[in-house]
Amino acid sequence: MTPPVATGALEETGTSPVLALREFHTFGARGARFLYMVPSAGIFRMDDAGCAILDALEAGPLDTDALVDALSDDFDADRILETIEELVEIRAVGHPHAPKEQVPNDLPPADFPLNTMVLNVTNKCNLACTYCYEYGDDKIVDTQYGKQPKFMSDETAEESVEFLLAESKHQPVAHLTFFGGETLLNFPVLQKTVAYARRRAAEEGKRIEFSLTTNATLLKPEIIEWLADNQIGVTISIDGPKQVQDGLRVFHNGKGTYDVVLPKIKDLLAAHRSRPIGARVTLTQKNMDVLQIFRHLTEEVGFWEVGLAPVTTQDKRDYAITPEGKDMMLRQFEELAEEWLECALRDEHHGFSNVRDTIEEIHKGVSKAYGCGAGLGLMGVATDGDVSLCHRFAGSPEHTIGTVTDGVDREKQGRFLVDHHIASKTDCHTCWARPICSGGCYHEAHVQYGTSSHANLHYCTWVRSWTHTCLEIYGTLAEENPTFLERFDA
Amino acid sequence: MKHLKPINQKAARIEAYVAHEAAQAKAEEMDVVGLGGRPPHEENGPHFPLGCSLVFAPGWEVDSQGGTAGLCQPVERDIFDCHLSCFWPAHVPDQLNHAQDWTGKCASAQKDWRKLDLIFP
Secondary structure, three states, X not given: OOOXXXXXXXXXXXXXXXXXXXXXXXXXXOOEEEEEEOOOOOEEEOOHHHHHHHHHHHOOOEEHHHHHHHHOOOOOHHHHHHHHHHHHHOOOEEOOOOOOOOOOOOOOOOOOOOOEEEEEOEOOOOEOOOOOOOOOOOOOOOOOOOOOOOEOOHHHHHHHHHHHHHHOOOOOEEEEEEEOOOHHHHHHHHHHHHHXXXXXXXXXXXXXXXXXXXXXXXXXXXXHHHHHHXXXXXXXXOOOOHHHHHHHOEEOOOOEOHHHHHHHHHHHHHHOOOOOEEEEEEEEOOEOOHHHHHHHHHHHHOOOEEEEEEXXXXXXXXXXXXXXXXXXXXXXXXXXXXXXXXXXXXXXXXXXXHHHHHHHHHHHOOOOOOOOOEOOOEEEXXXXXXXXXXXXXXXXXXXXXXXXXXXXOHHHHHHHHHHOOHHHOHHHOOOOOHHHHOOOOHHHHHHHHOOOOOOOHHHHHHHHHHHHHHHHHHHHHHHHOHHHHHHHOO | OOOOEEOOHHHHHHHHHHHHHHHHHHOHHHOOOOOOOOOHHHOOOOOOOOOOOOOOOOOOOOOOOOOOOOOOOXXXXXXXXXXXXXXXXXXXXXXXXXXXXXXXXXXXXXXXXXXXXXXXX
16 A cells, blocks of 8 residues: 555656647648637647647657757757746646646536527417428427417516516626517517516616517518617528528418518618618528528628528438538538638628627637527527527427526526536537537437437537638638727627 | 737636736745745744655665665555555554554564554454
8 A cells, every 4th residue: 555656757757847739729820820729718829939849749748858959959948948838838738647628517606697588479480491490390399289379478478578687687788589480470579578678677777689580571661660660680581592592481382482571671671770680591401502692692682691500400301411511511601701701801891690600709719618508698488488498499398497487497407507518528528629619509419319418419520620710710810900800809 | 928929818818817827826835845845834944744755765666775674565664654654544453542552562563563463343
């Protein structure tokens, strides 16, 4: 029986400590090399000596004396030692047997405020889009024969507003998003709820910001005027040019919607200037000409921003995107991202919001414990007032964590937060992109693997490629137009 | 940092943290003291490193002088060094209450360790 011996002592030759590379992801931009630190998400630019040290350690651990010897032709010893010290400080290099950086397994504080509430004001829709997760084969909730009412009542909507005001705790601003079904099918409740929420927020000394998602089929001048007057952010679900839109986004009788929505969207864009209007595109195997869709929606229709996301579905559906399809989609995303960069270098706007969102996260250096804020800072409310993880789970008993009248079931929420924490997703623990991805979307996981806590493994390659592309864009901006990045401060 | 450049907001926070830690470490009381030195609070008094992990007592190969004559043997080492002076918990009978004479017949551990008997509660 003897005391445990510190293994470090065995690794050192003479007195100079042995160093090895630790966890980070390297990317380059305009000839400079950057390290994206994992899991801190800090980004550091290397100088020549830093690059030389990292290159020398690429083949395996070396002791400091050997490192200084090896690089002595190019750099003096002090410079090398100082740089090593800085590399150790940012944890880019360290002892070969130093334990891996552990994901801190601490849960958010119990009084974490609710930031965004998504209100499903109806679960009815006047369209029958083939890929829709709510009505198609992948539905979680039976909206036709289930227990939930088709429309949310005034009373439930008001109780939801009270829930948001209470749960947003000390935050001065809260966000209320209306969702569906087709949101505008319940326009009367929308109007009353906004008026009620404004009055109640003012009484509480708070402010509520509003937004909604709609398929645009029911827009008419009175509604557009109301949206503009009330500064309600609008996201339009639309898939692109006529042949694309009419193939997937159809009425119940199978008729395409393009000719119906286009003039209404143009009216909206012309009249509603108080908030930017964005388009939200669902990509499937049947519509993946990203460039054509993007150009049409920005240049021909006039959207300020366009965000694109692949459809959530099981692989067996004919509209599910194949691996080859994902590659093709990614190449087009990269092409648009390159355009976004060219605009950013000239301080100009480009409407590809997917890049903007990722660049903002990179700039702040977010290192997420959860793929998104669902069940924590964001919650969805079903038509009957049940509170669920997010709007996509609204009405699903399995994913309900409370009601707007009784509040959040803290025990259930606590279990959810433990199960979905990045520390519980062992698949993710060796991935360099985990600070940004953190395992991905719970709904995507539920549809693909049958459980919301599963990492989105079918998107790993995609996420790493896309994050790498965005890191390169970020690096380029840091080199050539750093002031552009200041807009993401705050 | 002189050579690496923090680029994003998180990197700036890391830089600030590292600088803060460095400033803290400069304070004398925070310094890690090697075995060759004395911690500040023992500067004017004796310094007692405890346990075989803190003094050079390798035990089985050579002693601190490089000699091999008086090496501790594993059993005695466990009994008379580990449980008396080391943080490493060696399991021995309760010599305060139930077995006060347990080592009574063991004058020299190297010779007499076989006289240490089993204790039954």
